[in-house]
Amino acid sequence: MxxxxxxxxxxxxxxxxxxxxxxxxxxxxxxxxxxxxxxxxxxxxxxxxxxxxxxxxxxxxxxxxxxxxxxxxxxxxxxxxxxxxxxxxxxxxxxxxxxxxxxxxxxxxxxxxxxxxxxxTPCNILEEIVWNKDVEVSQRKERRPLSVLKKALENAPPARDFIGALREANLRTGLPGLIAEVKKASPSRGVLRENFDPVEIARAYEKGGAACLSVLTDEKYFQGSFENLEAIRSAGIKCPLLCKEFIIDAWQIYYARSKGADAILLIAAVLPDLDIRYMTQICKMLGLAALVEVHDEREMDRVLGIDGIELIGINNRDLGTFEVDISNTKKLLEGERGEMIRQKDIIVVGESGLFTPADIAYVQQAGVKAVLVGESIVKQSDPTKGITGLFGKDISF
Known part of the structure; x- marks a missing residue:
C-alpha cells in the first residue's frame, strides 16, 4: 500500500x-x-x-x-x-x-x-477557435518562454498612440476614425482576397485615410500571421496597429508587442472580468491600447464595471450564428449605458456589417467615434477607393 x-x-x-x-x-x-x-x-x-x-x-x-x-x-x-x-x-x-x-x-x-x-464538441465556431488557440499558445510558450519574450521587447519598436490616432481622425474628418482590417479570410466568408499582400493592402489603407490598422494574426481560421503584423510594422506604415488575435493568455500580449503591435483585442465573450482587469493592466505597462469587445448588454455592463477601460468595440455579429445586425450598436448605446460611456470618455468602435455610407452614419448617430471594417474594403481591387466608397467621401489626408 x-x-x-x-x-x-x-x-x-x-x-x-x-x-x-x-x-x-x-x-x-x-x-x-x-x-x-x-x-x-x-x-x-x-x-x-x-x-x-x-x-x-x-x-x-x-x-x-x-x-x-x-x-x-x-x-x-x-x-x-x-x-x-x-x-x-x-x-x-x-x-x-x-x-x-x-x-x-x-x-x-x-x-x-x-x-x-x-x-x-465545440458549441460554435468561436469556441472551436478558442480550443484550438489554447493548444497553439501552449506550444508557442514552450518554444518561447515569457522570459525570452521580455528580453525581445528591448528591441521592439516603440508603441504608438492607437487611441490618440482615432480621436485625431474623428476630429479631422467629422466621421468615425477608421480601423481598416488587413484580413485574408474568415470562417464565415472564406477567402476574401486571393492576391493578398498585407504590406500593399496596409499602404493602400493608409493612403485612403485609415487612422489605424487591424491585422489578423490567427492562422488556422483567418489565414493571418504574426509575420504579417511584423512585416507591416517594418515597412514603415505610420498607422498604429491592432493585433487582431484571440487572446486567452497574457503571454500573447507580450508576443504581440514584440512583433510591433500598438494595441490588442480582448473579447468579453471569452474572458472573465478578472482576466480583463489583469490583461488591461499589462497593456498599460507595455504602452498598448486594449480594445475590449462586447456583443450584448450583459457583456457591456461587465466591461463598464471595470475601471480603466478606454476603448470598447461593439461587434454586431452574433458569435454563435455569425448573423449580423448593426442595430445591435444602437441598442447597446442607449440609455444609462450610453451616458456612462460619455461620462467616462470611452471611445466606442462599431464592428461588423458596415458596408455603406448609410451604415457609417447609422452607427455614428448611435454614438460610435470609430469603426473597424475589413470585408467591405479588403475585397475591393483598390482598397484606397474602397474607403472612399465606404464613407461616401474622400477622408485621406
Missing part, C-alpha cells in the same frame, strides 16, 4: 504551485491585490472539488505514486481550470476555454476513474 496514495491527498498541493496561476497577479477594479481570504477561499473550493471527484462507491480513491508530485500538480491544474470555467459561467460566458475533459486515466493508477466527457 506504500505504492499508492489517496486521490484526495492531491488537494494538499500548494495552490501557489499551479503554473496557470503562478504568474498571475490578482487585481480588483482599483488595481489592488485581492484579499488573502479570497485566495484561500478559491484554494478551499479546489480542495472540495478534488474530494468530490471520487466515484460514488469510492473505487477511484487511489492512484499510483510513480511521480506523485507531478501527477498531483496536473490534477490540481485540472481542478483549477474547472473552477475558472465555473467563474466564467457565473458571468454569463458561454464559451468554454477548453474541452471538458478530466485528468488522463494514467493519473489514477490501476483504478478506473469515471470521467464526464460529454460535450467535447
Amino acid at each position: 506504500e505504492a499508492v496514495m489517496s486521490f484526495r491527498a492531491t488537494s494538499r498541493v500548494s495552490f501557489q504551485a499551479v503554473s496557470s496561476l503562478n504568474n498571475r497577479p490578482k487585481f480588483t477594479s482599483s488595481g489592488m491585490s485581492l484579499p488573502i481570504s479570497r485566495t484561500l477561499m478559491v484554494e478551499q473550493k479546489c480542495r472540495i472539488r478534488a474530494q468530490q471527484s471520487d466515484s460514488k462507491d469510492g473505487s477511484a480513491t487511489l492512484s499510483t505514486v510513480g511521480d506523485s508530485e507531478g501527477d498531483a500538480l496536473k490534477i490540481k491544474e485540472w481542478e483549477v481550470a474547472r473552477l475558472q470555467d465555473e467563474i466564467a459561467a457565473s458571468q454569463g460566458i458561454r464559451i468554454r476555454r477548453r474541452p471538458p475533459t478530466g485528468p488522463p486515466l494514467h493519473y489514477v493508477g490501476p483504478f478506473e476513474f469515471p470521467l464526464q466527457n460529454e460535450g467535447n
Whole structure:
C-alpha cells in the first residue's frame, strides 16, 4: 500500500504551485491585490472539488505514486481550470476555454476513474477557435518562454498612440476614425482576397485615410500571421496597429508587442472580468491600447464595471450564428449605458456589417467615434477607393 496514495491527498498541493496561476497577479477594479481570504477561499473550493471527484462507491480513491508530485500538480491544474470555467459561467460566458475533459486515466493508477466527457464538441465556431488557440499558445510558450519574450521587447519598436490616432481622425474628418482590417479570410466568408499582400493592402489603407490598422494574426481560421503584423510594422506604415488575435493568455500580449503591435483585442465573450482587469493592466505597462469587445448588454455592463477601460468595440455579429445586425450598436448605446460611456470618455468602435455610407452614419448617430471594417474594403481591387466608397467621401489626408 506504500505504492499508492489517496486521490484526495492531491488537494494538499500548494495552490501557489499551479503554473496557470503562478504568474498571475490578482487585481480588483482599483488595481489592488485581492484579499488573502479570497485566495484561500478559491484554494478551499479546489480542495472540495478534488474530494468530490471520487466515484460514488469510492473505487477511484487511489492512484499510483510513480511521480506523485507531478501527477498531483496536473490534477490540481485540472481542478483549477474547472473552477475558472465555473467563474466564467457565473458571468454569463458561454464559451468554454477548453474541452471538458478530466485528468488522463494514467493519473489514477490501476483504478478506473469515471470521467464526464460529454460535450467535447465545440458549441460554435468561436469556441472551436478558442480550443484550438489554447493548444497553439501552449506550444508557442514552450518554444518561447515569457522570459525570452521580455528580453525581445528591448528591441521592439516603440508603441504608438492607437487611441490618440482615432480621436485625431474623428476630429479631422467629422466621421468615425477608421480601423481598416488587413484580413485574408474568415470562417464565415472564406477567402476574401486571393492576391493578398498585407504590406500593399496596409499602404493602400493608409493612403485612403485609415487612422489605424487591424491585422489578423490567427492562422488556422483567418489565414493571418504574426509575420504579417511584423512585416507591416517594418515597412514603415505610420498607422498604429491592432493585433487582431484571440487572446486567452497574457503571454500573447507580450508576443504581440514584440512583433510591433500598438494595441490588442480582448473579447468579453471569452474572458472573465478578472482576466480583463489583469490583461488591461499589462497593456498599460507595455504602452498598448486594449480594445475590449462586447456583443450584448450583459457583456457591456461587465466591461463598464471595470475601471480603466478606454476603448470598447461593439461587434454586431452574433458569435454563435455569425448573423449580423448593426442595430445591435444602437441598442447597446442607449440609455444609462450610453451616458456612462460619455461620462467616462470611452471611445466606442462599431464592428461588423458596415458596408455603406448609410451604415457609417447609422452607427455614428448611435454614438460610435470609430469603426473597424475589413470585408467591405479588403475585397475591393483598390482598397484606397474602397474607403472612399465606404464613407461616401474622400477622408485621406
